[in-house]
Amino acid sequence: MSDPTTARGAIALVADEFTELPFDEGPLTGDGPIGWPGYSAAHARAAARTGETESVVCGTGSVGGVRAVLISFEFRFLGGSLGERTGARAAAAHALARERRLPVVVLPATGGSRMHEGMRALLQLQVLARESELTRAAGLPQIAVLRDPTTGGGWATLGAGSDVVLALPGAQVAFAGSRVRPPDADPAAYTAEAQLAHGHVDAIVPPDALRAVLGRWLSLLTRPAEGPVAPPYALGDPGAAPAASGREAVARARHPDRPRAGAYLDAHFTLREEISGDRCGGVDPGTRCGFGRLPDGRTVAYAAQCGTATRPAGFRTAARLVRLAGRLDIPVLTLVDTPGAANDAEAERSGAGSAIADLFAAVAGARTPVTSLLVGEGGSGGALALAAPGNSWTTPDAYFSVIAPEAAAAILKRPPEEAGATADRLRLRPEDLVELGIVRGVVGPRPASAEDVRDGA
Structure with a gap:
């Protein structure tokens, strides 16, 4: 060597x-x-x-x-x-x-x-x-x-x-x-x-x-895809009926066996390399950002929340990713999955508000097309900051809400046992999100190919 x-x-x-x-x-x-x-x-x-x-x-x-x-x-x-x-x-x-x-x-x-x-x-x-x-x-x-x-x-x-x-x-x-x-x-x-x-x-x-x-x-x-890219296929149970209520949608999104961002990245890309850190002293393990190769050999940038409360470093890293992709003419895919922004004292000291604002600005001013897929929990502004305006989609086992139902009940001065009823009223199910114009549609599973049929898939 x-x-x-x-x-x-x-x-x-x-x-x-x-x-x-x-x-x-x-x-x-x-x-x-x-x-x-x-x-x-x-x-x-x-x-x-x-x-x-x-x-x-x-x-x-x-x-x-x-x-x-x-x-x-x-x-x-x-x-x-x-x-x-x-x-x-x-x-x-x-x-x-x-x-x-x-x-x-x-x-x-x-x-x-x-x-x-x-x-x-x-x-x-x-x-x-x-x-x-x-x-x-x-x-x-x-x-x-x-x-x-x-x-x-x-x-x-x-x-x-x-x-x-x-x-x-x-x-x-x-x-x-x-x-x-x-x-x-x-x-x-x-x-x-x-x-x-x-x-x-x-x-x-x-x-x-x-x-x-x-x-x-x-x-x-050096090999960017042409954007906007299509959202990934859903990885959940293809035969599951739509959630009957808001509380059921929340339960599905929080189920421990529900596919997470890592599974979507593995299924969507043939090769990946990740960036790490916000260049301001922080790293958020719950936010994964990088560049992935599609089956056609072209590159898409991605920023993915992994189901945890997103920390300021995660928002800043995602903003860094979006701006870098814009300079290199690479389209962006974001995977939204967070109960919300981290709200502990350390998050506030680290500038949670300014970090979220910066990500909103990066996505709003993105120089290349951004496609977003809600794959789990969509909790408040911490989730919305990573969602593409006008080009967001959802999987069947997800929800998007102005805030988590438990927090909404607390804000409305209702007892904790009313969180389920509050979830029902928030119209946060995937089908509700489509009807309200929040997302463009609910993605389905990958269609079976002729090869899959021959193999008995």
Whole structure:
């Protein structure tokens, strides 16, 4: 296996082949832009030691059959630091990506800005941020694979600024490098694993799986389906009669054996990769977001509630997913299933209201079509925030309500035993939702194919 600690080793780890971009800056003279004593000699020693002429190697390569621009950092070259030449090379790589309509893969291993160039080095963060934003505006995906270490401006621009952030196990990932942290800092807080736990990294990928995972991501993000997509087929009992009452509809939606979002995702997609976290410090395990491949080979983005009260991080992650799909021209499928938004004190401290508002705004302003399927409980605004206006559907074993019947009874100052009667009055059954114009229809089971009939299905 290739050595991921070097720039070219990291490229060889993920790419089937690679064509390097030529840069002919010539040897560094005059000790650089601020005349740092001995800088030219240190630069020359780094070049002799590594065989590179700068701290970054750029070019194009094939990853899993998808052509991409690759930007890989060489940590042995002055700590993989960002200088003016580094910024110029990364800018040229991004410009090439926009010219050829290619995704960008960044493989950072950097200690941050180069001290030998002072503020001229720090300004490269603005250069990199602008290039990343121009590539984002062009509708091209950017994926980062964080190596050890990824700190400082490299993490805060090309790393954290990417659409999807993967990391190698045990990589040091932080804005603060090891030499500038508080003396009592917990080292575990500055790892890829900690960043994953707090919503800043999408997945930790071992080196031997990286090529396959990265190839899947590139394939998914560059082959959008045409939208709007049709809702999935219902997975419940195809012979079940419609719920006779509101309380029966609620009971069906809450039944422990009722198909959940995971079953729908497995049945609908042949391949999936998921994003994780809201990029604000939170992860909600009850909200799954990512990109899936349809049987025809095209990609749909999905955001799925998994039956638990949705936390602020879940709403923010879903909003992040909808906006990313819009930039990449990928249609969106949402699966609605929550008793409502989490309402504990921690949820309020984490900004439940603003998170729900942001998801409402993301769905309302979506740049690609959104299709929604209610697969279980539809509790209040926490469910409605993920529902597509004018293109929502429901399964037979679901309900949608202004609020859960028990909460509605409490608000109306009725005893708990009247929750069932309240459910009946709320007109929350699938058939009621169609009649009221809340959803477009009730989806049925997948029609049996000729092959199914031959197999006795």
